[in-house]
Amino acid sequence: MAACVVDGDRSEGSTQQSALGNRSKMGGRLSSWPCSVSSVLVVVISVALLLNAGTAVGGCYKRIFSFGDSIIDTGNFAYFIGNGPSRFKELPFGMTFFHRATGRISDGRVLVDFYAQALGLPLLPPSSPQEGWGNFSTGANFAVFGSTALPPEYFVPRYNLRMHPPSTLDRQLDSFKGVLNRIAPGDRARKALLSESLVIMGEIGGNDYNFWFFGDRKKPRETTYKYLPDVVARIGAAVQELINLGATTILVPGNFPIGCVPAYLARKPSGNPGDDYDEHGCLKWYNDFSQRHNAALRQEVSRLRWKNPGARLIYADYYGAAMEFVKNPRRYGIGDPLVACCGGEGRYHTEKECGSAAKVWGNPAGFASWDGMHMTEKAYSVIAQGVLDGPYADIPLRRSCPARLS
Template sequence: MIISCLGTVSATPPLKYYDSIFSFGDSLADTGNFLLSGALAFPVIGELPYGETYFHRATGRCSNGRLVVDFIAEAYGLPYLPPYLALAKGNEKFEQGVNFAVAGATAMDAKIFYDRKIGQILWTNDSLSVQLGWFKKLKSTLCSTKEDCAKYFKKSLFLVGEIGGNDYNYPFFVGGSIKQLKALVPLVVETIVAATSMLIEEGAVELIVAGNLPIGCNAVYLTLFRTPNISAYDQNGCLKAYNAFSKYHNSQLKLALETLRQKYPHANIIYADYYGAAKRFFHAPKHYGFSEGTLVACCGGGGPYNFNNSARCGHTGSRACLDPSTHANWDGVHLTEVAYRHIAMGLVKGPFTSPPLTFPPINDF
């Protein structure tokens, strides 16, 4: 309450919140688009044990349960975001938000990867520009005039990413070196920033742009790039060079977002520090309830980190652990619901968003 010489001027303002959420990204955010796209005839994410913990069925999420985007929706009292491709079925409502993210998606267009002779391993061609095209197509059904759109999007939260991780995963997994991939970072960052700029031009004013996770702590990287050289690992057992690469990408993204803030001073462009939010539980797993640690996958086909490329989670020869809440890593590539919850809490409640979100959450999760 504010007091002046004239008496009471104003009381605490009423609680404000987001009315809708629009999400873009890859498998860290996909709530069903990849499954609906038919990119693979029988994708394992369409079967249990995927989804077993919360939904008790496979939903197309690359985890045992909810993702960061699901927890953010819960925090603001919004329904889980329907995948954009469910629009064709006509049984979803999109007024409170839509998810455009697709598992396997890259920030850069697929053509770049085909030109570099690694396009044949892409899961999907639904890159960030394709997802933006979907948004533009849908926009006309959400608001009719520029004024209507400005009013509608003023209380919408836009989640840009995590995206970009696959731009590095694909080349890393076919033998690309860190030096070669570093040269790609400016192009990936430029693509993410251009997408963010386009969304602002379309009316977005509150945007979260996510950095990359510490990939050197991921079971797939720990398996593929395992080395007897002890000095290659940090105190938590993560590969130092690959974590340094993630930090390099994130530092370049933060610099680019600072330039974007100067161009669009009216927009709240928020950097989400996925790296910092996740590094906490890699550093102190038992503090966060991960009694089985954070480096070994819950669901897999064996090996030091329970990641076996010939028996990945959901495939013959793999099995899921009895209690996924004791693990941070779900299938060697993606995290468990509990790990995503810790990341989401670090974003919504702080301190891993910079600047903070405009509106406080209205629910705990």
């Protein structure tokens, strides 16, 4: 089996350095031209570069604040662990883009990284290491691996489900409000800062269901339908709280087609392919459940739009975007979209957890799933493209800048 192919060495912040290097080289080449021509061209090119740089960084959003779980965690969970052991803190995690583990649960960049880069911003730092002193001039990521939308105490009296998530949406919002009080004290300063910011709410809520689906097999999966409305309501309440604080543009993503996730497929083998699986090999019931969650979330976003006409709420259809490479994997250079790149043996490569002792089955760019539960950088790039440029967002994110919509 071929070893994983990796990109050239990159690190957070290196994109800007390489761009500056390219500009220096450009100026060096022009200096060999006749003086009168080169002087004019240097001035024209320099002005154009400055204008483009200003548009990319300052002409849209000045910062991004994001909340969620492992889908967009950029290092908060790794920080919580400290010096404790974790497979997420070592290669092959991070092998494709950073060439080192960064706390992202993928081989490279995650969704929020692609959004930041497309909008001309640096990659978002995890909030936890700098929470007490960082100025977060270009934003921060509050998402934490394993987070739930509802607090764990919600589930015990209602469903006898005990869970211990590393964080919750409530805790992330509390941390965010603490940071806001420090970097933008006062109502006017806070609202001014948030009016220039993009806020990303999720994806969040998936773990509220994962804890049930991957728990006691004897418990009926249909129970999740009972608390689905409360998950969606909690997400909606968080969005409303952010609007009350002063946020004006909020991206609200839905859930993925979890019936196509290798970890789900490996847990639910079936002897009735026609009944349980669709034409792509995904589990029908779980995909239907995701779609029900997404329909409820869309309705909640619509309700919040009506209630807050001054806010720009953008629903992101992660389900539809992910189904692009499930239905047409070859179009994106993906082999089997239902198997993990990093793991073990078995039909879905899930018989071993991804880590330093696991098997990497090939170039991650040829896979949609990284470790059986989370996606590869390649898959995230496809989803991000559909949100940035359409058609998988109410307003394509790249065209959502307040100046362009006013």
